[in-house]
Amino acid sequence: MQHLSEQEIIRREKRQELEKLGIDPYPADAFPVTHTAAEIKKNFSEEHKAHFADISFAGRIMGIRDMGKASFGVLQDHSGRIQIYVKRDDICTGEDKTLYNTVWKKLLDIGDIIGVKGYGFITKTGETSIHVTSFTLLSKSLKPLPVVKEAEGQSFDAVTDPEFKYRQRYADMIINPQVRDTFAKRTLMINTIRDFLNEHGALEVDTPVLQSIPGGAAARPFITHHNALDIPLYLRIANELYLKRLIVGGFDWVYEFSRNFRNEGMDRTHNPEFTILEFYVAYKDYFWMMNTTENLLEQVAIALHNTTDVPAGDKVLNFKAPFKRVSIYDAVKDHTGIDISEMDEAALRDTCKKLHIETTPGMGRGKLVDSIFGEKCEKHYIQPTFIIDYPVEMSPLTKKHRSKPGLVERFELMINGKEIANAYSELNDPVDQRERFEEQVKLMERGDEEAMFIDHDFLRALEYGMPPTAGIGIGIDRLCMLLTNQPSIQDVLFFPQMRPEKREGEDLKFEI
Protein backbone atom coordinates (compact mmCIF):
# COMPACT_ATOMS: atom_id res chain seq x y z
CA MET A 1 0.00 0.00 0.00
CA GLN A 2 1.27 3.39 -1.05
CA HIS A 3 1.89 5.73 1.87
CA LEU A 4 0.12 9.02 1.23
CA SER A 5 0.73 12.38 2.81
CA GLU A 6 -2.11 14.57 3.99
CA GLN A 7 -1.90 16.66 0.84
CA GLU A 8 -1.91 13.63 -1.43
CA ILE A 9 -5.08 12.33 0.25
CA ILE A 10 -6.75 15.72 -0.15
CA ARG A 11 -5.95 15.77 -3.86
CA ARG A 12 -7.48 12.35 -4.34
CA GLU A 13 -10.61 13.57 -2.59
CA LYS A 14 -10.68 16.59 -4.90
CA ARG A 15 -10.49 14.27 -7.87
CA GLN A 16 -13.57 12.44 -6.60
CA GLU A 17 -15.39 15.74 -6.03
CA LEU A 18 -14.66 16.72 -9.63
CA GLU A 19 -16.03 13.43 -10.91
CA LYS A 20 -19.18 13.95 -8.82
CA LEU A 21 -19.65 17.30 -10.55
CA GLY A 22 -19.40 15.52 -13.89
CA ILE A 23 -15.90 16.81 -14.63
CA ASP A 24 -13.50 14.25 -16.09
CA PRO A 25 -10.10 14.89 -14.45
CA TYR A 26 -8.37 13.25 -17.44
CA PRO A 27 -10.45 14.07 -20.53
CA ALA A 28 -9.61 12.43 -23.83
CA ASP A 29 -10.45 15.34 -26.12
CA ALA A 30 -7.65 17.23 -27.82
CA PHE A 31 -7.39 20.80 -26.63
CA PRO A 32 -6.68 23.30 -29.44
CA VAL A 33 -3.77 25.62 -28.57
CA THR A 34 -3.47 28.88 -30.49
CA HIS A 35 -0.73 30.75 -28.63
CA THR A 36 2.28 30.09 -26.43
CA ALA A 37 3.16 32.07 -23.32
CA ALA A 38 6.25 33.50 -24.96
CA GLU A 39 4.35 34.64 -28.07
CA ILE A 40 1.72 36.45 -26.06
CA LYS A 41 4.22 38.14 -23.79
CA LYS A 42 6.45 39.14 -26.69
CA ASN A 43 3.87 40.34 -29.19
CA PHE A 44 0.86 41.58 -27.26
CA SER A 45 0.21 45.32 -27.31
CA GLU A 46 -2.87 47.53 -27.25
CA GLU A 47 -2.68 48.18 -31.01
CA HIS A 48 -2.31 44.47 -31.83
CA LYS A 49 -4.87 43.22 -29.36
CA ALA A 50 -7.15 42.06 -32.17
CA HIS A 51 -4.70 39.20 -32.74
CA PHE A 52 -5.11 38.19 -29.11
CA ALA A 53 -8.88 38.52 -28.83
CA ASP A 54 -9.47 34.79 -29.07
CA ILE A 55 -6.70 32.98 -27.23
CA SER A 56 -6.74 29.28 -26.49
CA PHE A 57 -3.88 28.37 -24.16
CA ALA A 58 -2.86 25.27 -22.23
CA GLY A 59 -0.40 24.93 -19.38
CA ARG A 60 0.37 23.86 -15.84
CA ILE A 61 -0.80 25.93 -12.88
CA MET A 62 2.33 27.21 -11.11
CA GLY A 63 0.74 29.71 -8.79
CA ILE A 64 -2.66 30.99 -7.64
CA ARG A 65 -3.40 34.34 -6.00
CA ASP A 66 -6.99 34.31 -4.86
CA MET A 67 -8.59 37.76 -4.41
CA GLY A 68 -12.12 36.75 -3.55
CA LYS A 69 -14.45 37.18 -6.51
CA ALA A 70 -11.46 37.28 -8.86
CA SER A 71 -8.08 35.67 -8.83
CA PHE A 72 -4.78 35.52 -10.63
CA GLY A 73 -2.95 32.41 -11.65
CA VAL A 74 0.32 31.62 -13.33
CA LEU A 75 0.33 29.06 -16.13
CA GLN A 76 3.47 27.48 -17.55
CA ASP A 77 3.84 25.99 -21.01
CA HIS A 78 6.98 24.86 -22.83
CA SER A 79 7.83 28.44 -23.75
CA GLY A 80 7.52 30.01 -20.31
CA ARG A 81 5.00 31.38 -17.86
CA ILE A 82 2.08 33.76 -18.25
CA GLN A 83 -0.38 35.25 -15.82
CA ILE A 84 -4.09 34.59 -16.14
CA TYR A 85 -6.93 36.63 -14.67
CA VAL A 86 -10.07 34.75 -13.66
CA LYS A 87 -13.16 36.76 -12.68
CA ARG A 88 -16.10 34.98 -11.10
CA ASP A 89 -18.80 36.70 -13.12
CA ASP A 90 -16.93 36.19 -16.39
CA ILE A 91 -16.68 32.43 -16.13
CA CYS A 92 -20.05 32.06 -14.38
CA THR A 93 -22.39 34.33 -16.31
CA GLY A 94 -25.56 32.88 -14.75
CA GLU A 95 -26.71 32.50 -11.14
CA ASP A 96 -24.77 29.28 -10.51
CA LYS A 97 -21.29 30.21 -9.35
CA THR A 98 -20.15 26.62 -8.69
CA LEU A 99 -17.59 26.65 -11.48
CA TYR A 100 -15.77 29.54 -9.86
CA ASN A 101 -16.45 29.05 -6.15
CA THR A 102 -15.96 25.29 -6.06
CA VAL A 103 -14.11 24.08 -9.13
CA TRP A 104 -11.70 26.96 -9.64
CA LYS A 105 -11.17 28.04 -6.05
CA LYS A 106 -11.29 24.70 -4.25
CA LEU A 107 -10.70 21.80 -6.56
CA LEU A 108 -7.78 23.05 -8.65
CA ASP A 109 -4.22 22.96 -7.37
CA ILE A 110 -0.73 24.02 -8.26
CA GLY A 111 0.49 21.38 -10.69
CA ASP A 112 -2.83 20.80 -12.46
CA ILE A 113 -2.83 21.18 -16.22
CA ILE A 114 -5.65 23.28 -17.61
CA GLY A 115 -6.71 24.83 -20.89
CA VAL A 116 -8.08 28.38 -20.92
CA LYS A 117 -9.84 30.53 -23.48
CA GLY A 118 -9.84 34.30 -23.26
CA TYR A 119 -8.20 37.46 -24.51
CA GLY A 120 -4.96 39.28 -23.95
CA PHE A 121 -4.67 42.39 -21.79
CA ILE A 122 -2.20 44.27 -19.66
CA THR A 123 -2.86 44.65 -15.95
CA LYS A 124 -2.50 47.98 -14.21
CA THR A 125 0.84 46.82 -12.85
CA GLY A 126 1.93 46.31 -16.46
CA GLU A 127 1.93 42.53 -16.76
CA THR A 128 0.71 40.97 -20.00
CA SER A 129 -1.96 38.45 -19.04
CA ILE A 130 -4.84 36.35 -20.32
CA HIS A 131 -8.31 37.40 -19.22
CA VAL A 132 -10.00 34.03 -18.94
CA THR A 133 -13.54 33.52 -20.18
CA SER A 134 -13.60 29.73 -19.78
CA PHE A 135 -11.33 26.98 -18.59
CA THR A 136 -11.07 23.20 -18.90
CA LEU A 137 -9.30 20.80 -16.58
CA LEU A 138 -6.94 18.74 -18.74
CA SER A 139 -5.08 16.73 -16.08
CA LYS A 140 -5.40 16.63 -12.30
CA SER A 141 -2.11 16.50 -10.42
CA LEU A 142 -2.21 14.14 -7.44
CA LYS A 143 1.28 14.81 -6.14
CA PRO A 144 2.11 18.24 -4.72
CA LEU A 145 4.85 19.98 -6.63
CA PRO A 146 7.58 21.71 -4.66
CA VAL A 147 6.66 25.37 -4.92
CA VAL A 148 9.42 27.68 -6.04
CA LYS A 149 8.61 31.38 -5.77
CA GLU A 150 10.38 34.02 -7.76
CA ALA A 151 10.76 37.77 -7.50
CA GLU A 152 13.06 40.03 -9.46
CA GLY A 153 15.02 37.11 -10.82
CA GLN A 154 15.64 35.68 -7.36
CA SER A 155 14.10 32.34 -6.52
CA PHE A 156 12.99 31.25 -3.10
CA ASP A 157 12.93 27.74 -1.69
CA ALA A 158 14.31 26.30 -4.94
CA VAL A 159 14.77 22.55 -4.78
CA THR A 160 18.50 22.06 -4.47
CA ASP A 161 18.66 18.39 -3.48
CA PRO A 162 20.60 16.73 -6.33
CA GLU A 163 19.03 13.39 -5.57
CA PHE A 164 15.56 14.84 -6.14
CA LYS A 165 16.68 16.55 -9.36
CA TYR A 166 18.25 13.43 -10.88
CA ARG A 167 15.75 10.83 -9.75
CA GLN A 168 12.70 12.94 -10.53
CA ARG A 169 13.93 14.84 -13.57
CA TYR A 170 10.32 15.35 -14.69
CA ALA A 171 9.62 17.38 -11.54
CA ASP A 172 12.98 19.13 -11.76
CA MET A 173 12.13 20.35 -15.26
CA ILE A 174 8.71 21.63 -14.20
CA ILE A 175 9.97 23.71 -11.31
CA ASN A 176 13.36 24.69 -12.77
CA PRO A 177 12.67 25.77 -16.36
CA GLN A 178 16.35 26.59 -16.95
CA VAL A 179 17.02 22.84 -16.80
CA ARG A 180 15.02 22.50 -20.01
CA ASP A 181 17.20 25.19 -21.59
CA THR A 182 20.32 23.12 -20.93
CA PHE A 183 18.81 20.11 -22.70
CA ALA A 184 17.50 22.21 -25.58
CA LYS A 185 21.07 23.48 -26.01
CA ARG A 186 22.35 19.93 -25.98
CA THR A 187 20.08 19.08 -28.88
CA LEU A 188 21.01 22.28 -30.71
CA MET A 189 24.66 21.33 -30.29
CA ILE A 190 24.09 17.85 -31.69
CA ASN A 191 22.00 19.19 -34.57
CA THR A 192 24.69 21.72 -35.43
CA ILE A 193 27.31 18.97 -35.54
CA ARG A 194 25.04 16.74 -37.61
CA ASP A 195 24.33 19.57 -40.08
CA PHE A 196 28.05 20.31 -40.37
CA LEU A 197 28.84 16.68 -41.12
CA ASN A 198 25.95 16.20 -43.54
CA GLU A 199 26.84 19.40 -45.40
CA HIS A 200 30.34 18.00 -45.87
CA GLY A 201 28.95 14.81 -47.40
CA ALA A 202 29.25 12.54 -44.38
CA LEU A 203 26.93 9.55 -43.99
CA GLU A 204 25.30 8.86 -40.64
CA VAL A 205 25.32 5.13 -39.84
CA ASP A 206 24.35 2.67 -37.10
CA THR A 207 26.64 -0.07 -35.92
CA PRO A 208 26.15 -2.84 -33.34
CA VAL A 209 25.74 -2.00 -29.67
CA LEU A 210 25.97 -5.70 -28.77
CA GLN A 211 29.42 -6.90 -29.72
CA SER A 212 31.07 -10.27 -29.23
CA ILE A 213 34.48 -8.59 -28.91
CA PRO A 214 34.43 -5.25 -27.09
CA GLY A 215 36.99 -3.36 -29.15
CA GLY A 216 38.11 0.08 -30.15
CA ALA A 217 39.04 1.37 -26.71
CA ALA A 218 40.69 0.37 -23.46
CA ALA A 219 37.94 -0.07 -20.89
CA ARG A 220 36.04 -2.63 -18.86
CA PRO A 221 32.81 -3.66 -20.58
CA PHE A 222 29.34 -4.63 -19.39
CA ILE A 223 28.67 -8.24 -20.22
CA THR A 224 25.39 -9.91 -21.04
CA HIS A 225 24.24 -13.18 -22.54
CA HIS A 226 22.36 -14.08 -25.68
CA ASN A 227 20.08 -17.04 -24.98
CA ALA A 228 19.41 -18.33 -28.50
CA LEU A 229 23.06 -18.27 -29.52
CA ASP A 230 24.18 -19.15 -25.97
CA ILE A 231 27.12 -16.75 -26.17
CA PRO A 232 28.33 -13.85 -24.10
CA LEU A 233 27.84 -10.43 -25.62
CA TYR A 234 29.31 -7.11 -24.56
CA LEU A 235 27.75 -3.68 -24.65
CA ARG A 236 30.04 -1.65 -26.84
CA ILE A 237 32.80 0.42 -25.27
CA ALA A 238 33.41 2.06 -28.67
CA ASN A 239 32.29 1.73 -32.27
CA GLU A 240 35.65 2.54 -33.87
CA LEU A 241 36.39 -0.85 -35.40
CA TYR A 242 32.96 -1.06 -37.03
CA LEU A 243 33.18 2.41 -38.59
CA LYS A 244 36.57 1.49 -40.04
CA ARG A 245 35.05 -1.65 -41.56
CA LEU A 246 32.63 0.68 -43.35
CA ILE A 247 35.56 2.72 -44.68
CA VAL A 248 37.01 -0.55 -46.00
CA GLY A 249 33.63 -1.19 -47.60
CA GLY A 250 33.87 1.97 -49.64
CA PHE A 251 32.24 4.84 -47.77
CA ASP A 252 34.48 7.91 -47.63
CA TRP A 253 33.05 9.61 -44.58
CA VAL A 254 30.91 7.91 -41.96
CA TYR A 255 29.81 9.06 -38.53
CA GLU A 256 27.76 7.82 -35.61
CA PHE A 257 26.64 9.35 -32.34
CA SER A 258 27.53 6.28 -30.36
CA ARG A 259 26.06 5.47 -26.97
CA ASN A 260 28.92 3.65 -25.27
CA PHE A 261 28.93 1.66 -22.04
CA ARG A 262 31.86 1.29 -19.68
CA ASN A 263 31.76 -0.61 -16.44
CA GLU A 264 33.85 1.79 -14.40
CA GLY A 265 33.59 4.41 -11.71
CA MET A 266 31.09 7.23 -11.77
CA ASP A 267 31.82 10.83 -10.92
CA ARG A 268 31.29 14.36 -12.11
CA THR A 269 32.61 13.54 -15.57
CA HIS A 270 31.71 9.86 -15.92
CA ASN A 271 28.40 8.05 -16.39
CA PRO A 272 28.28 4.32 -17.24
CA GLU A 273 26.54 5.12 -20.50
CA PHE A 274 27.65 8.15 -22.44
CA THR A 275 27.78 9.46 -25.98
CA ILE A 276 30.75 9.79 -28.28
CA LEU A 277 30.58 11.14 -31.79
CA GLU A 278 33.00 9.22 -33.95
CA PHE A 279 33.73 9.98 -37.56
CA TYR A 280 36.15 8.54 -40.09
CA VAL A 281 37.22 10.16 -43.33
CA ALA A 282 39.11 8.40 -46.11
CA TYR A 283 42.21 9.93 -47.75
CA LYS A 284 42.76 12.36 -44.86
CA ASP A 285 45.32 12.56 -42.05
CA TYR A 286 45.39 13.94 -38.52
CA PHE A 287 46.42 17.42 -39.67
CA TRP A 288 43.29 17.62 -41.76
CA MET A 289 41.34 16.33 -38.78
CA MET A 290 42.69 19.09 -36.52
CA ASN A 291 41.60 21.72 -39.03
CA THR A 292 38.16 20.15 -39.37
CA THR A 293 37.71 19.76 -35.62
CA GLU A 294 38.54 23.37 -34.78
CA ASN A 295 36.23 24.60 -37.52
CA LEU A 296 33.43 22.34 -36.31
CA LEU A 297 33.77 23.43 -32.68
CA GLU A 298 34.00 27.10 -33.60
CA GLN A 299 30.74 26.73 -35.50
CA VAL A 300 29.06 24.89 -32.60
CA ALA A 301 30.14 27.58 -30.10
CA ILE A 302 28.68 30.28 -32.34
CA ALA A 303 25.44 28.32 -32.79
CA LEU A 304 24.94 28.18 -29.02
CA HIS A 305 26.38 31.51 -27.92
CA ASN A 306 26.52 33.76 -31.01
CA THR A 307 30.20 34.22 -30.19
CA THR A 308 33.33 32.10 -29.83
CA ASP A 309 33.74 33.21 -26.20
CA VAL A 310 32.08 30.69 -23.91
CA PRO A 311 31.85 31.11 -20.13
CA ALA A 312 33.01 28.12 -18.06
CA GLY A 313 32.85 28.67 -14.32
CA ASP A 314 35.00 31.72 -13.63
CA LYS A 315 36.85 31.35 -16.94
CA VAL A 316 36.09 32.23 -20.54
CA LEU A 317 36.93 29.68 -23.22
CA ASN A 318 37.72 30.94 -26.68
CA PHE A 319 36.71 28.57 -29.47
CA LYS A 320 38.04 30.76 -32.27
CA ALA A 321 39.98 28.56 -34.72
CA PRO A 322 42.82 27.74 -35.03
CA PHE A 323 43.62 26.06 -31.70
CA LYS A 324 47.13 25.78 -30.28
CA ARG A 325 49.08 22.58 -31.04
CA VAL A 326 51.66 21.17 -28.61
CA SER A 327 53.46 17.83 -28.75
CA ILE A 328 53.03 15.67 -25.66
CA TYR A 329 56.78 15.69 -24.98
CA ASP A 330 56.86 19.50 -25.20
CA ALA A 331 53.84 19.63 -22.88
CA VAL A 332 55.71 17.54 -20.29
CA LYS A 333 58.84 19.65 -20.74
CA ASP A 334 56.82 22.87 -20.33
CA HIS A 335 55.24 21.78 -17.06
CA THR A 336 57.98 19.68 -15.42
CA GLY A 337 61.16 20.92 -17.08
CA ILE A 338 62.04 17.31 -17.91
CA ASP A 339 62.74 16.03 -21.41
CA ILE A 340 61.27 12.53 -21.55
CA SER A 341 61.40 12.14 -25.32
CA GLU A 342 64.45 9.83 -25.32
CA MET A 343 63.66 7.89 -22.12
CA ASP A 344 63.10 4.14 -21.99
CA GLU A 345 60.64 2.43 -19.66
CA ALA A 346 63.04 2.31 -16.70
CA ALA A 347 64.01 5.97 -17.00
CA LEU A 348 60.36 6.95 -17.23
CA ARG A 349 59.63 4.94 -14.10
CA ASP A 350 62.39 6.83 -12.27
CA THR A 351 60.97 10.12 -13.50
CA CYS A 352 57.53 9.19 -12.22
CA LYS A 353 59.05 8.45 -8.82
CA LYS A 354 60.77 11.88 -8.80
CA LEU A 355 57.48 13.56 -9.68
CA HIS A 356 55.62 11.56 -6.97
CA ILE A 357 53.47 9.74 -9.51
CA GLU A 358 52.44 6.22 -8.57
CA THR A 359 53.19 3.44 -11.03
CA THR A 360 52.36 -0.25 -11.27
CA PRO A 361 54.51 -2.99 -12.80
CA GLY A 362 51.82 -3.50 -15.47
CA MET A 363 52.42 -0.07 -16.92
CA GLY A 364 54.33 0.05 -20.19
CA ARG A 365 56.13 3.04 -21.65
CA GLY A 366 52.94 4.48 -23.11
CA LYS A 367 50.98 4.38 -19.86
CA LEU A 368 53.90 5.97 -18.00
CA VAL A 369 54.01 8.90 -20.41
CA ASP A 370 50.24 9.18 -20.17
CA SER A 371 50.43 9.30 -16.36
CA ILE A 372 53.02 12.08 -16.35
CA PHE A 373 50.91 14.09 -18.77
CA GLY A 374 47.72 13.39 -16.87
CA GLU A 375 49.18 14.34 -13.49
CA LYS A 376 51.33 17.30 -14.39
CA CYS A 377 50.07 18.83 -17.63
CA GLU A 378 46.45 18.12 -18.46
CA LYS A 379 44.93 20.51 -15.97
CA HIS A 380 46.88 23.48 -17.36
CA TYR A 381 45.26 23.39 -20.79
CA ILE A 382 42.22 25.59 -20.28
CA GLN A 383 41.93 27.09 -23.76
CA PRO A 384 41.32 24.54 -26.54
CA THR A 385 44.68 22.90 -27.30
CA PHE A 386 45.64 19.94 -29.45
CA ILE A 387 48.19 17.69 -27.73
CA ILE A 388 49.88 15.78 -30.54
CA ASP A 389 52.26 12.91 -31.31
CA TYR A 390 51.82 10.26 -28.64
CA PRO A 391 54.10 7.28 -27.94
CA VAL A 392 53.24 4.23 -30.00
CA GLU A 393 52.70 1.96 -26.97
CA MET A 394 49.56 3.76 -25.82
CA SER A 395 47.95 3.95 -29.26
CA PRO A 396 47.41 0.47 -30.71
CA LEU A 397 45.09 1.62 -33.51
CA THR A 398 47.14 4.59 -34.69
CA LYS A 399 49.45 4.93 -37.67
CA LYS A 400 53.14 5.36 -36.90
CA HIS A 401 54.41 8.90 -37.27
CA ARG A 402 55.60 9.74 -40.77
CA SER A 403 58.90 11.24 -39.46
CA LYS A 404 59.24 10.78 -35.68
CA PRO A 405 60.22 7.22 -34.69
CA GLY A 406 58.48 5.78 -31.63
CA LEU A 407 55.53 8.14 -32.02
CA VAL A 408 52.15 7.92 -33.68
CA GLU A 409 50.04 10.45 -35.55
CA ARG A 410 47.55 11.14 -32.83
CA PHE A 411 46.07 14.16 -31.08
CA GLU A 412 43.86 14.75 -28.10
CA LEU A 413 41.92 17.96 -27.73
CA MET A 414 42.14 19.43 -24.24
CA ILE A 415 39.65 22.06 -23.09
CA ASN A 416 39.27 23.39 -19.56
CA GLY A 417 41.76 20.80 -18.32
CA LYS A 418 39.80 17.83 -19.68
CA GLU A 419 40.12 15.60 -22.70
CA ILE A 420 37.31 16.32 -25.13
CA ALA A 421 38.41 14.51 -28.28
CA ASN A 422 40.86 11.84 -29.38
CA ALA A 423 41.88 11.41 -33.00
CA TYR A 424 44.45 9.85 -35.26
CA SER A 425 45.67 8.97 -38.65
CA GLU A 426 44.21 5.48 -38.58
CA LEU A 427 46.48 2.47 -38.72
CA ASN A 428 45.68 0.71 -42.00
CA ASP A 429 48.66 -1.66 -42.25
CA PRO A 430 47.18 -5.07 -41.34
CA VAL A 431 50.58 -6.56 -40.48
CA ASP A 432 51.42 -3.68 -38.15
CA GLN A 433 47.92 -3.83 -36.68
CA ARG A 434 48.30 -7.54 -35.92
CA GLU A 435 51.59 -6.85 -34.12
CA ARG A 436 50.03 -4.03 -32.11
CA PHE A 437 47.21 -6.31 -31.01
CA GLU A 438 49.79 -8.89 -29.98
CA GLU A 439 51.53 -6.21 -27.88
CA GLN A 440 48.17 -5.63 -26.19
CA VAL A 441 47.92 -9.32 -25.38
CA LYS A 442 51.32 -9.11 -23.69
CA LEU A 443 50.13 -6.10 -21.65
CA MET A 444 47.07 -8.12 -20.67
CA GLU A 445 49.33 -10.92 -19.50
CA ARG A 446 51.22 -8.36 -17.37
CA GLY A 447 47.93 -7.58 -15.67
CA ASP A 448 46.59 -4.62 -17.65
CA GLU A 449 42.85 -5.22 -17.34
CA GLU A 450 42.04 -2.73 -20.05
CA ALA A 451 44.34 -3.97 -22.78
CA MET A 452 42.56 -4.69 -26.03
CA PHE A 453 41.39 -8.04 -27.36
CA ILE A 454 42.45 -9.20 -30.82
CA ASP A 455 39.62 -8.72 -33.31
CA HIS A 456 40.43 -11.14 -36.13
CA ASP A 457 37.53 -10.07 -38.27
CA PHE A 458 38.73 -6.47 -38.12
CA LEU A 459 42.19 -7.64 -39.21
CA ARG A 460 40.59 -9.53 -42.09
CA ALA A 461 38.86 -6.32 -43.16
CA LEU A 462 42.16 -4.41 -43.06
CA GLU A 463 43.78 -7.11 -45.20
CA TYR A 464 41.39 -6.27 -48.02
CA GLY A 465 42.85 -2.76 -47.82
CA MET A 466 41.65 0.35 -46.00
CA PRO A 467 42.46 3.71 -47.56
CA PRO A 468 44.52 6.13 -45.47
CA THR A 469 41.94 7.50 -43.06
CA ALA A 470 41.61 10.08 -40.33
CA GLY A 471 39.28 9.35 -37.42
CA ILE A 472 38.10 11.10 -34.28
CA GLY A 473 35.97 10.55 -31.21
CA ILE A 474 34.43 13.58 -29.52
CA GLY A 475 32.94 13.29 -26.03
CA ILE A 476 29.49 14.72 -26.57
CA ASP A 477 28.47 14.89 -22.92
CA ARG A 478 31.65 16.67 -21.90
CA LEU A 479 31.43 19.06 -24.81
CA CYS A 480 27.88 19.79 -23.74
CA MET A 481 29.06 20.43 -20.16
CA LEU A 482 31.55 22.97 -21.49
CA LEU A 483 29.11 24.71 -23.78
CA THR A 484 26.29 24.91 -21.24
CA ASN A 485 28.55 25.71 -18.28
CA GLN A 486 27.40 22.71 -16.24
CA PRO A 487 29.86 21.29 -13.70
CA SER A 488 28.50 17.73 -13.65
CA ILE A 489 27.72 15.19 -16.36
CA GLN A 490 24.51 14.48 -14.45
CA ASP A 491 23.31 17.93 -15.45
CA VAL A 492 23.58 17.20 -19.19
CA LEU A 493 21.96 13.74 -19.07
CA PHE A 494 18.20 13.61 -18.58
CA PHE A 495 18.42 10.47 -16.48
CA PRO A 496 21.91 10.00 -15.02
CA GLN A 497 22.63 6.59 -13.57
CA MET A 498 21.58 6.25 -9.92
CA ARG A 499 21.48 3.39 -7.49
CA PRO A 500 17.93 2.01 -7.72
CA GLU A 501 15.53 3.17 -5.04
CA LYS A 502 14.45 0.47 -2.63
CA ARG A 503 10.72 0.25 -2.21
CA GLU A 504 8.96 -1.44 0.66
CA GLY A 505 8.17 -5.07 -0.04
CA GLU A 506 9.80 -4.96 -3.43
CA ASP A 507 12.55 -7.32 -4.34
CA LEU A 508 13.70 -6.71 -7.88
CA LYS A 509 15.11 -9.74 -9.59
CA PHE A 510 15.51 -10.46 -13.25
CA GLU A 511 16.40 -13.76 -14.83
CA ILE A 512 19.01 -13.46 -17.53
Add this chain to the structure above:
RNA sequence: GAUUCCGUAGCUCAGCUGGUAGAGCAAUACACUUUUAAUGUAUGGGUCCUGGGUUCGAGUCCCAGCGGGAUCACCA
Protein backbone atom coordinates in the same frame (compact mmCIF):
# COMPACT_ATOMS: atom_id res chain seq x y z
C1' G B 1 36.35 0.83 -4.14
C1' A B 2 38.65 4.66 -0.18
C1' U B 3 38.04 9.27 2.58
C1' U B 4 34.72 13.04 4.06
C1' C B 5 30.15 15.86 4.63
C1' C B 6 24.89 15.48 4.57
C1' G B 7 19.73 12.97 5.52
C1' U B 8 14.08 16.76 10.49
C1' A B 9 6.54 18.39 7.51
C1' G B 10 5.09 18.24 0.21
C1' C B 11 9.60 22.17 -0.44
C1' U B 12 13.57 25.45 1.88
C1' C B 13 15.60 25.19 6.58
C1' A B 14 16.20 26.01 12.34
C1' G B 15 16.56 22.80 16.56
C1' C B 16 22.94 24.97 21.62
C1' U B 17 26.23 21.33 26.47
C1' G B 18 20.68 15.02 25.73
C1' G B 19 14.78 16.99 28.81
C1' U B 20 7.14 16.96 25.39
C1' A B 21 9.31 18.72 17.50
C1' G B 22 9.78 24.56 15.23
C1' A B 23 9.45 28.70 11.22
C1' G B 24 8.36 30.39 6.12
C1' C B 25 6.15 28.61 1.74
C1' A B 26 2.56 24.73 0.33
C1' A B 27 -2.30 22.50 2.38
C1' U B 28 -7.32 23.24 4.99
C1' A B 29 -11.22 27.05 6.62
C1' C B 30 -12.85 32.19 6.38
C1' A B 31 -12.32 37.38 4.24
C1' C B 32 -10.95 40.17 -0.06
C1' U B 33 -13.24 41.97 -8.09
C1' U B 34 -6.06 44.24 -11.06
C1' U B 35 -2.67 40.80 -7.60
C1' U B 36 2.33 39.20 -8.55
C1' A B 37 7.31 35.95 -3.03
C1' A B 38 -0.49 39.09 -2.89
C1' U B 39 -2.47 40.13 2.10
C1' G B 40 -5.08 39.20 6.99
C1' U B 41 -7.12 35.58 10.72
C1' A B 42 -7.49 30.53 12.29
C1' U B 43 -6.37 25.14 11.75
C1' G B 44 -4.21 20.50 10.49
C1' G B 45 0.24 18.03 9.01
C1' G B 46 6.36 14.32 11.47
C1' U B 47 8.73 6.39 11.15
C1' C B 48 13.49 13.42 12.95
C1' C B 49 16.67 7.80 6.65
C1' U B 50 16.77 2.45 8.92
C1' G B 51 18.44 -0.91 12.86
C1' G B 52 21.09 -1.54 17.26
C1' G B 53 23.63 0.60 21.70
C1' U B 54 24.64 4.21 25.95
C1' U B 55 21.11 6.79 29.26
C1' C B 56 15.88 7.70 33.95
C1' G B 57 15.37 10.08 29.06
C1' A B 58 18.19 10.34 22.14
C1' G B 59 16.38 14.45 16.37
C1' U B 60 20.91 15.41 19.41
C1' C B 61 26.03 10.90 21.79
C1' C B 62 28.24 5.82 19.95
C1' C B 63 28.16 1.55 16.28
C1' A B 64 26.35 -0.68 11.81
C1' G B 65 23.53 -0.21 7.41
C1' C B 66 20.81 2.55 3.35
C1' G B 67 20.70 6.87 0.04
C1' G B 68 23.03 11.37 -1.92
C1' G B 69 27.05 15.09 -2.67
C1' A B 70 32.31 16.30 -2.77
C1' U B 71 37.45 14.60 -3.16
C1' C B 72 40.60 10.48 -4.64
C1' A B 73 41.44 5.85 -7.53
C1' C B 74 39.92 3.63 -12.63
C1' C B 75 38.35 6.00 -17.05
C1' A B 76 36.10 9.61 -21.53
